[in-house]
Amino acid sequence: MAGKPKLHYTNGRGKMESIRWLLAAAGVEFEEEFIETKEDLEKLRNDGSLLFQQVPMVEMDGMKMVQTRAILSYIAAKYNLYGKDLKERAWIDMYVEGTTDLMGMIMHLPFQPADVKEKNLALIIERATTRYFPVYEKALKDHGHDYLVGNKLSWADIHLLEAILMAEECKPDILSAFPLLQAFKGRTSNIPTIKKFLQPGSQRKPPTDEKSIAVVRKIFNI
């Protein structure tokens, strides 16, 4: 048995991308099995592999894990990316929930009807620059450390970098008012495991395009 985690999802970012990021940042190699048709999804469901009939699903350590947050929490804790105690974990959780909300908005954008897309893009940019990024900019400013929590790389940092890059895809100069986040982005992107993940040929998925939207709509009936 390979022992590597095995990821079940469509061949695209979606909810699985944060998991790919975290495993890669932790230096953990993983395999992927892509759901390409409705039949692929039905087979997983009929096998009883999906606890709530949904993906992401990650086979790891003898478990068939589902629910993105549960999977991410497990990986973070296993690879020492979850702080040193309960309070650091609380801070990491709070920060991650914020970036999750922001990335959730960006994730849904391609699936929205054309007439609301522009409005929602404007909302994403507004939220990013007035609700979310100021929090992380301030956190870094207040303690002057390289990382968000406990002066050590954690899940919160990896998640924030992912969110920054996604937001920049919406508006390339979105970090213009956030000097510390710009420095954070530079620093964190250069961490060897993350640098490797950001290079072509890695398992990082490209931004969602028309073709993958069509596939997702067909497989999940949305």
Added chain:
Amino acid sequence: MSGKPRLTYCNGRGRMESVRWLLAAAGVEFEENFLETEEQYKKLIKDGVLMFQQVPLVEIDGMKMVQTRAILSYIAGKYNLYGKDLKERALIDMYVEGITDLMKMILMFPFSPPEAKEKNLDSIKERATNRYFPVFEKVLKQHGQDFLVGNKFSWADVQLIEAILAVEDNIPAVLSGFPQLQAFKIRMSNMPTIKKFLQPGSPRKPPPDERYVETVLKIFKI
């Protein structure tokens, strides 16, 4: 200062109710600060106490915690309701995340436009009886223990009893095909801390009504 956790939210269930349940189940007394006007909410934002300008807010152990999941994870960890190791925590997280998805449908239901109410109620019933309740019925049947994970009372049990009662508020006979869950409901309801919480005069909030919906729409301008 009393040292008790202090909860800031509207005087109703919403997202704070799971926090009230968990604290109560853990036997922890808490205070509540009810938001009644838009001005109060705006003042909280202006004072900088809401990390992402949102409630729930729980002041606990010197932290101003936001983001429901972060708050609940912290409480579960602090009061030993989070399993004995990483794998038990993973199971608890998976179960809680699934139940949270169901609870979210119930959370949003009172805010449905009148023409969508019946359809949304049908969706809740369908998901509860076809996707979520069967999972927990099977878990309880397979291990034959009183609690969902590790033969010990955990956050997952609290979240499940809360969800069962919340669904029953809308669909009274929903447990009719689930004998294990019926027994679970009785067992949990009789645990001393939960029994106390289920009695009149406790901090438990009533099901959302028209007035609650109006208050929320008014305060948050949605």
